[in-house]
Amino acid sequence: MNSFSLQNFGCRVNQAEAFDWAEEFQRRGLRLEPDAARSDLVVVNTCTLTGRADRDVRKFLAKVGRENPGARLIVTGCLVDRARVELEGIPHITLLSNADKANLTGLVLGPEASVHAALPVRFRARGLLKIQDGCDGRCTFCVIPSVRGRSRSVPPADAVGRLAELARQGFSEVVLTGIHLNSYGLDLRPESSLLGLLREMEERCGWMRLRLSSLDPRGLGRGLCEFLAGSSFVRPHFHLSLQHGSDRVLARMGRKSTAAEYRQVLNAVRRLSPEACLGADIITGFPGEFEEDFRATSDFLQGSPLNYFHVFSFSPRPGTAAAAWAGVDPAAAKRRTAHLRSLSAEKFAEFRRSFLGKTLEAVVIRKAGGRAELLTANYIKAYADAGNQAPGDAVRVTLDRVEERYVRGRIQE
Secondary structure (H helix, E strand, O other): OOEEEEEEOOOHHHHHHHHHHHHHHHHOOOEEOOOHHHOOEEEEEEOOOOHHHHHHHHHHHHHHHHHOOOOEEEEEEHHHHHHHHHHOOOOOEEEEOHHHHHHHHHHHHOOOOOOOOOOOOOOOOOEEEEEEEOOOOOOOOOOHHHHHOOOEEOOHHHHHHHHHHHHHOOOOEEEEEEOOHHHOOOOOOOOOOHHHHHHHHHHHHOOOEEEEOOEOHHHOOHHHHHHHHHOOOEOOEEEEEEEOOOHHHHHHHOOOOOHHHHHHHHHHHHHHOOOOEEEEEEEEOOOOOOHHHHHHHHHHHHHOOOOEEEEEEOOOOOOOHHHHOOOOOHHHHHHHHHHHHHHHHHHHHHHHHOOOOOEEEEEEEEEEOOEEEEEEOOOOEEEEEOOOOOOOOEEEEEEEEEOOOOEEEEEOO
16 A cells, blocks of 8 residues: 545545544655545545535545545545445455544554655645634534544643644744634643643744634633634634524524623624624524524624625435424525625625735645635735745735636736
């Protein structure tokens, strides 16, 4: 076995796990192969957050079976923990649970596999660092606590040490991930916090830049908000798990928050960080969502300082309370989803236009055909003529023209 391929589905936490596996497999002598059809070993990190995620995983597994039937196929992640029996019939497959992930390379290659000291080829242009897993919440629609378990945090010394290692490897930006980042440290003894960890990381590696994955607005206290908005260490891009803008639906979701509380948090972050990009997750078609609930959500989003939102139609997940409730008419849910996605596109286009002519910090995501794809500090995807920059390099880019998916820019030498 000479080569391996990694295929991720779902959240940033899965991406961070695969990031670590890519390094470990390469240190054990395997070559990273981007194409699963040409790889000796294919590792699939699955998601089961929605029905579509389930279908995408199964479609990919069938494709690997057709195109590369001789590959050793390792399947892990949330779909395995939720529906192991359904996957066991697939030929040449090894199933590993979420609990096996910490030792996945050892389980796959064995404890005696050789270890190479040379730094591996980068799996991603930016580093990814998982500091927390699991969730103690009980939202009525979410299957994740049952497949990921209770909240568990990486000890601060280990997290800071890993960030320092990524700094030594030359990463200019690292994405900090967790299933429920806000609960970081609450399970540790002595107890810690996300704010405390960020301060330690800034003290040790303040020249780097961190980008945080999704945050729960219910855990954004004043101290954390002020740090996130006021520190150059953290990129000014904050994605929040709002889910809805109707108090009645939020209560049915088990969110234990109100739209007014969400608005207060969003306004506070915007006031502290005027140029930050603010995003949110929103669910439409939740069981019991009436038209007035949807209008309340649409009005909330329209009047909020949010710049974009990821909109999902409700997907019943087996074992959750909401899966047993009568659903919304599919045509109505589809219409509501389309409306909010259109609103999101309008708001994000307006946000990007507001930065034309300005020069922003950015990181090179990839290069191809003389073009560099960039991501600005505040989450604007841009492209520019490439020079001698490499993926992962920190640059400054002046934004010139808004296009459908990207903003045309010029890298400042």
